[in-house]
Each structure stands twice: as C-alpha cells, then as structure tokens.
Amino acid sequence: MKHKEIIIRYEEYEDVESLLVEDSKLIDEANEAVKGSYAPYSEFHVGAALKLDNGMVIRGSNQENSAYPSGLCAERVALFHAKSTYPDASVIAIAVTCRTEHFVNLDPVAPCGSCRQVIAETEKRQSDRIRIIMTGDGAVTKIVDGIDNLLPMKFQEEKLKKINR
Numbered sequence: 820m821k822h823k824e825i826i827i828r829y830e831e832y833e834d835v836e837s838l839l840v841e842d843s844k845l846i847d848e849a850n851e852a853v854k855g856s857y858a859p860y861s862e863f864h865v866g867a868a869l870k871l872d873n874g875m876v877i878r879g880s881n882q883e884n885s886a887y888p889s890g891l892c893a894e895r896v897a898l899f900h901a902k903s904t905y906p907d908a909s910v911i912a913i914a915v916t917c918r919t920e921h922f923v924n925l926d927p928v929a930p931c932g933s934c935r936q937v938i939a940e941t942e943k944r945q946s947d948r949i950r951i952i953m954t955g956d957g958a959v960t961k962i963v964d965g966i967d968n969l970l971p972m973k974f975q976e977e978k979l980k981k982i983n984r
C-alpha cells in the first residue's frame with residue numbers, strides 16, 4: 820500500500836480591485852445573470868457567465884421546479900446553452916455568483932458535483948482548461964485554473980472505451 824496525495828490550487832482575492840479586469844467583467848455579467856434566476860423554493864439565486872473564444876458571453880441562472888430534481892443549476896443552464904448555440908466554440912472562463920436574502924454568504928458559491936462533471940466534459944471536448952471564478956454576496960473570490968482543481972479523480976469517458984478482444 821502507498822499513501823498518495825493530490826494537490827489542488829486556487830487563488831483568493833479579498834477585494835474586487837485586485838482582480839484582473841477580464842475576471843471582474845465576467846463577474847459583472849454573472850451579477851446580471853442572477854436577475855434571471857427562478858428560485859422560489861430555495862430562495863438561493865445563482866448566476867453564471869461564460870466567456871467563449873468567439874468573443875460571446877453567455878449567461879445562465881438557476882431555474883427551479885416544484886418537482887425539485889427537474890430544476891437546473893445556473894452553470895449547466897449557461898454551459899448547455901453555450902454548447903448548443905456554439906458547439907465549436909471553446910469556453911475560456913466561467914464566473915459564478917449568488918444572491919440570497921437569508922444569510923450572508925461568506926464563502927463563494929462553488930459549482931455542485933453535477934456541474935463540475937459537466938465542466939469536466941466541456942474541458943474534454945475542447946482539450947483546454949476552463950478558468951472557474953467563484954464569488955458571491957460579500958464573499959471573497961476564489962479562482963481555479965481548470966476543473967482538476969475542483970474535481971480531482973474525476974470520472975472520464977476513457978473508462979468507457981470497449982476493449983476489442
């Protein structure tokens with residue numbers, strides 16, 4: 820038996836002034852996206868914005884449903900819209916933010932497991948890492964360069980390849 824470890828890396832920004840202009844602009848887009856959130860059940864409003872390599876910015880927000888599992892997170896709304904509309908475009912970065920009146924969100928909103936898996940698939944399709952910018956209401960901003968920092972040991976399609984015997 821061997822003990823092994825995986826290290827993940829992220830940047831943390833305590834004030835918006837220290838962010839790169841590009842990141843700050845995408846956060847502004849995510850803040851606009853939150854306005855389209857439909858979250859009457861959780862009252863946790865999430866907005867996401869994607870920057871594509873064709874220059875487009877795609878917004879998404881969480882869309883809930885009275886049959887809870889039928890709702891979808893902001894990140895996947897944005898990612899599926901982007902890849903449906905521009906299948907050949909690469910996603911350079913995604914910014915995610917949240918709004919809620921019930922508590923101060925000291926930690927930035929971090930994509931859920933399913934969204935992480937979809938981000939991983941998007942990276943695989945484009946063979947390029949995605950910059951993931953996580954922020955929130957009054958929260959610090961955390962940034963990772965690539966999904967491996969959020970989803971180490973991820974499930975990969977290679978595991979599904981059939982072996983010709």
Ligand code: THU
Nearest residue numbers: 861863865881892893929930931
């Ligand atoms: N949610 C997102 O949209 N993105 C995340 O990264 C975390 C959670 C949504 C799903 C649901 O509508 C609400 O937030 C509460 O979980």
